[in-house]
Amino acid sequence: MYKVMSGVMARAHRSGQNCFRFYSSSGTLCQKSAPTHLPEMPSCGFTSEEYKGMSKDQMMRIRKQNCNPMTMKITSYKRPVFIHQGHMQWLWDVDGTRYLDLFAGVATVAVGHCHPRVTEAAVRQLKTLWHTTNIYVHPSIHEYCEKLASYLPDPLKVIYLTNSGSEANELAMLMARLYTGNFDIITLRNAYHGGSPQTMGLTSNTTYKYPTPSGLGCTNTMNPDVFRGVWGGSHCRDSPVQTIRECSCPQGYCVANEHYIGQLKETLATSVPSRIAAFFAEPIQGLGGTVQYPKNYLKEAYKLVRERGGVCIADEVQTGFGRTGSHFWGFQGHDVIPDIVTMAKGIGNGFPMGAIVTTPEIAASFAKAVHFNTFGGSPLACSIASAVLDTIAIEGTQHNSLEVGTYLMTQMAKLRDTYEIIGDVRGKGLHIGVEMVKDKTSRSPLPVDAVLEIFEDIKDMGVLIGKGGLFGQTFRIQPPMCITLEDADFFLAVFNKSLSNYMERR
Template sequence: MPPCDFVPDKYESYPYEDMLKIRKQNVSPSLTPYYKKPLLLHQGRMQWLFDHEGRRYLDLFAGIATAGVGHCHPKVTAAAQKQLGRLWHTSSVYMHPAVQEYTKKLTSLLPDPLKVIYLTNSGSEANDLAMIMARLYTGSFDIISFRGGYHGNSPYTMGLTSIGNYKHGLPNGIGCQTTMLPDVFRGPWGGSRCRDSPVQTIRKCSCSPGSCQAKDRYIEQFKDTLATCVPKKIAGFFAEPIQGVNGTVQYPMGFLKEAFEIVHERGGICISDEVQTGLGRTGSHFWGFEGHGVEPDIVTLAKGIGNGFPMAAVITTAEIAASVTQGLSFNTFGGNPMACVVGSAVLDAIVEDGLQKNCEAVGTHLLLEFAKLRDEFEIVGDVRGKGLMIGIEMVKDKDSRQPLPTEEVNEIFEDCKDMGVLLGKGGLHFQTFRIKPPMCITKEDADFAVEVFHTALARHKERMATAK
């Protein structure tokens, strides 16, 4: 394991067994912890997490792509501590310098005319508000999103989210329609030059340079949804530039640009959900939508903008924002001084620490190294992503592309944890390992992670051979 000179404080809270008992009795039962023996985390420092016994882990999930600049980043921590002693909370009915300073700094990073910000507390809240904006501005109601997309778990956004595990069998999402996900690995069409990624799928295609049959066919499916499921005029279209919860799914190059044009022709607006792709994580660009050559009408942000502090944002144009003024849009905690000071420090840390460049350099190295494991192991079906947003999809075999059984995925998952690496899981069948670490990880950390994953795959291969 790479060295770390940080020494965590001694754990002094309840014993582990008492914590487990409290968790089972008093914490929501729908919140299932990772691992057979759930981790009791105690402290964090940049890319490292420490459990109650002082054991160190390389965090490759960052609190679900949230601790972007690193756990307890010194600059962010210092800014929060300073503001904590000055003023915790007002409401947006008053002015506070932190709010204006942060909104100016954030909007300077977005293209014109995306210059008006609404501050909220979570990605679900942000996407709720974006749905309202789309409907008020266009005067239409129907909204389209991708199957496999995740945009929140509130009653409103549950209609946008199209992953069965997040559904509760209750009425939700009236006016929300899903369309086929243009997944070039698992979907009906895909090829060897479809993705904007250092690693392509193992599927072959006969496309000539500059053309993509998969993209064209998925566009036809998108048009079919518009022709059959919604009225002639729609309110909008939500898309993650790269799907997060569904396992870092990438679309064919050019698809999103063409889809945005089609939506605009139908009177709708386009919303880029940058909750996981924003703030330089993809490496090549600061915002995920830039990698597709598109300009959305609304951008929603959360997770990494607060580095773990609960905050989120909706950024739009003055024209769209004006449509919301027919009634009050109020959020008690949105834009509180603490959140804005933290958010501003996060933006500074990304620039000062060179984290976008680090995402591109270390992320590309990781992708190429993981691709070597795909070539070595039959169960590694796909390696994909950009920057430090990576997915490794596990399969029974490369020909069928059927998901690797959950119990086998979990064994690999547990082995990695036991060797000191924490991963995420995603996909409709939890068959994809999600790698979205703090953006400060080093090449040495990356090499350690690849070595651990290789060992876990080798152990799986040995177990399966013994079982036969």
């Protein structure tokens, strides 16, 4: 239900031409586009605790004086959000204001903030054993590794637990080089695989680069982006929503894919030795702006890489654990089986944890020396991660991602057709990107200031989303996977209103 005028309640009905028509309870048409007042937030059924901590001014003073300046640089909003408490898809600030969280701490809170089942598992383990390393044999790590392995296809059955996605990706680089005896690794432009010294070589975005040597032996190839890239068409990607670009490709054939694979072949022929160590790719780029490749790109890329002695690595840090809806792992949507899979974020629902999964043969090469991790695979981390897997299975989280995510994308595609500044809507499940442009003809990125203006307005109406893309032009929607269709309708109304507000101010 949405509030449209002086206390009158109305329901938003979707129409064919416009995303929303607003009707009063008597059936009278009140509004044909964006509501004149803020939509009413769905009910929650949970009451947050009253905040009694330090003031906002005190927090900002400490943030400026005692926290690294980087924390100020990455603060998302001009008017910061001071978060106090979370429950499922909801967050409360220190003033008691409630927000619908559609970013989940950067696609990390998989099943919901403070989910009761996960919280109970954490408390139970805290009362038993907080920490011991894997130099001792404790049940939690073995129970979890067996459970996680059951979710992966053969021969991906050997697991090493880490603290983060960056650490998992660094180990994947090391394993690939040890196993193949080769050094060079290829990634896609626009990719983000971490910010540690080694993974910065995999990452291909100048925003995350420093003028220091890092990640030697890493080469980037053209990103097969069918919306912003050189080639693209109207049925390239595995998504409920395709690009606005037209093509004349026959059914089952993609000229764009052929061209992008040609670029990879050129990279292999000109920029690396004849034998390489690995190829890294997210099944769908995350921080890069939810970029999706042509349907057969990864399958053909994997073949080319393996012909040159390399292994294929799927970075599932943002796409894993059912987020894409159709499959538990993003790579499954490409009909491929990688040689190494890395994961983090949703694995622990916000608890710091990562993992690298590979074959017995590749894992054996890792034993040429000793690698020790103090906190990886701790009893607490494994108990929490095990509860996350149980929750996904019990609550049908993957199916919810598919149902709500598909609904969100198809409704936002209607907004795309309404607003000239929405260039593209893409993704799978609850891994969604909305790319903002100056106009659909040029597809030039909407300026950062304009994106931030809309971004801030959405926050002020009670919804938190993310940003990404090479130019910061893409809104990212990667919520806890427990959100409902009612939540989706609320966001659609807020998004519609924020775009209407922006267009009126122009």
